[in-house]
Every structure is written in structure tokens, then in C-alpha cells.
Amino acid sequence: MATKRMGKQTVKFEKPPSIIGTSSVVGLKEGEGPLREYFDTILTDDLYGEKSWELAESKMLREAVKTAVQKSDFNITDMNYMFSGDLLNQLMSTSFAARDLKIPFFGLYGACSTMAEALSLGAMSIDGGYADNVVAVTSSHFCSAERQYRFPLELGNQRALSAQWTVTGAGAAILSNINTGPKITHITTGKVIDLGIKDVNNMGAAMAPAAMDTIVTHFQDTGFSADSYDLIVTGDLGAIGKEILEELVLDKGYNLNNVYNDCGLLIFDNNVQDTHAGGSGCGCSATVFCGYIYKKLMEKTYNKVLLVSTGALLSTTSAQQGQSIPSIAHAITIINDTV
């Protein structure tokens, strides 16, 4: 009988693992956005001195891990596991970074929900006594995502107003059983939800029902509500998805309004930066969490945060075969010690 479970989909940790250090690497456009002062490294060149976008993304992920390990006063060899993923076919950026880092490696694909998935699994392996320290890291790159999922960069086409802008960035977080810093106390693992949206230019709307399901289940399982949190933040629903989520949650009898925001809306200024509905990608919730939110937790501006990374589990093949977009969301509760 599992003793650490509560409700249908939630785990409550016995000895909540700490997030003892984070780091974030972002691209040029993100470095011009509203959160610029919170990122550790801002690239001056989207290729990051590499030969291709994919290798540049891989380097961002690798550097994010190295910096996070350094900032936590660890060595790479102290890491028992690396939980990591990205958006590319066969996890190219992640696997290539893991090849250099030589940390025992679990490759994950949860599309843009991967950061919360990695943090969930990392926290479970620490609380389970299977690891002392693990690193959770994800990345995405605008240019590598465009060429895999959409069109060549130089093609003279118009983007839909509901489309989102893939974040160029990587975020890494070090989890440890050392008792210091903000802690992951609960995780709620999402189910795949699909309400039949087929428009690949409107992923926020496809993912909103999954985010609603996970958040409402989290509230039911734990007895928490929006009042229990200083910040509830979804991964990359964007402007349209955020509005839909608020209404869907309200429909279920809960209210998010005062504490709710979306990483995709925090990272860019949509009106100035021409990012249409907002940011997206594995790097979106990773960099916003590892950069902005973690620093706000350390400053005690926020003491209780619910991070809900959202993922659209489509592929180019499934979209071309006319299938709808299956979506998922994972929630993790992060609490400051003193609370």
C-alpha cells in the first residue's frame, strides 16, 4: 500500500526534497523581455558558437546544468540522476548534452510539460531514498522548433494571431535531500486530455482543459485552493489558453484570478515583442521557474507556488494525419521552509 499518496493523482512527500540551486540560459529575444534581469546567461548569438540550432540548444542545456551544479556547491559527479527532455525528435539536445555530462540519465518527453515532469520524478527518487541529488533540466530553441514543426525561418509567411513563440532557453534545477531552500511538497501528475482541438496554431486552447483537470484534481486531492498559494503559474497556455483556463476552472467551482499567471505571458511583452499569444516550449516554464520564480522564492516574495507545466503531445505526423492534439499538465507545489 503506497503511503505517500493522497487522493487520485497526488503524492505528498514525507521528506520534501529541496531545490537548492537553479540556473537559466536564454536567447536574445528572451533577454530583451520583461524578465531579463532574472536570467543567468543571455546569449548574444542564437547559434551560441555552434554549427546548428540543435547543437546550440544542446549547449544551452549543458551549460544550464553546469551552472546550476556550480551554484549549488556540487560537482557534476555528485548528481545521481539527470531527468531531462526537449522538443526535438529523439531528444537530440538532451541526449547530446547527457553524453558530455556523464550523469546517469533518464530522457523524458512531455512536450512543454517536461520541466514539471522532470521535477516530479526527481523529487520522487529523492524522497524514495534512491538518490541524494538529482538535476532536472529542459530546453527549447525557437529556430530548431520552427524547422522541425513549422516552416523555414526565411519563408515569407504570416503567423496566426493565436500562435505562440517558442522560447529559446534552458533551465536547470538541482534537487537534494539537504535541508535548505524551497521544497517540493506535493506533485499532481496529469492525465492526457483531448477535447478535439486540431489547430496547431492554437495550442493554448488545446492544453487549457488538461491544465484545468490537473489543477482541479490537485485542489480536490490536497484540499488546497487558490487561497493556499501566492502564485499559481501555468507553463505556456498563452493569452488565449489562460483566459480559457480561468473560465474552465470557474466552471468547476474554483477561482484562480488573483494569484494566477502564465509563464508564456511573463517571459515576453506580446505587444512590443510581436510574440502574438505568448511564449511556449520546454524552455518556457523551465527558464521562468529557474530564473524568475526561484529567485522570488529565495527573496520570500513568494512562499507557496504551484507550477503547472503544460504540454501539447502532438507530432508533425499526427497533425498531418488530421488527429487532434492530446495534452497534459503536471503540477508541483513548492513551499518555502518557514511556511
Place this chain on the structure above:
Amino acid sequence: MDNKKLKNLKKQQEYTSYVNQKIPKPNYLKNCIWAFVVGGLICVLGQYINNFLEDKGLSKNEIATATPVILIFLGSFFTGLGVYDKLGKLAGAGSIVPITGYANSIVSPAMEFKREGYIFGVGAKMFILAGPVLVYGIGSSVVIGLIYYFLVL
């Protein structure tokens, strides 16, 4: 179809129409004006080249070959400079429909996939966007040609 599937389908339809109300509408008038002006200017440029070549004494057949060649070169050149995608963002169909847009749709994947090599990158991916246009363009011209053939028979 059983009841549960039917209910699910209805839920999906309801959600889709609910989402459709949320999607922001593009400014059609502004887009049309941009497309008209930019598309028109590209055509004026074509006419100018046409007249210029006529002045130089080229025959009608030679002009019909040389004008598209020059426009295709310009479309490719400005794609290479990274300008054509910015024009396309403003003008939409205005810069896609003219022959310069066709050049853009071939050169942009060729540039993008150069890193995969000249055979499987540039060679294989070059027509990834223009390919369907060729297939159905040539295909429909054959059909129309056949219809014409039988009509005048």
C-alpha cells in the same frame, strides 16, 4: 456509435466552437491593403523590367524568359539577405503569389537544410514547400490541356 462516444463528440464540438470565439481576428482590411500595395509594386517592377528589356531591343520571346529570370533572382537574393520574410510578414499573399514568392519558398528551405548536406539537405528539402505547387500546377495544366484538345477537335 454508443452513448459515451456520442457524448464525447458533442463535448468536443461544444469546446471547439467555444474556442473559436476566443481566437483574435486578424485585421483583414489592413492585410488586404498591404497585400494589394506590395503585390502591385512587385508587378510594377516586373513591368518596368519588361519595358526596359524591350527598350534594349530584346524580342518578345526573349523578354518573356528574361523577366521571370530576373524576378526569381531578386526573390532569391532578398531571401538570402533575410529581407523577404519580413516583407512576407507584412504583405502576406501580396508577396507570396508573385513569382518572387515562389523563389522564396524554394530558397528558404534550401538555406534552412544546408546543414544536413547538399544531397539529403538542400537537394531533398528544396521543394518541400514548392513541390505540391508543382505537382498540382503541372497536373491541372495537363487536365486543362486535354479538355482544350477535345473542345477544339
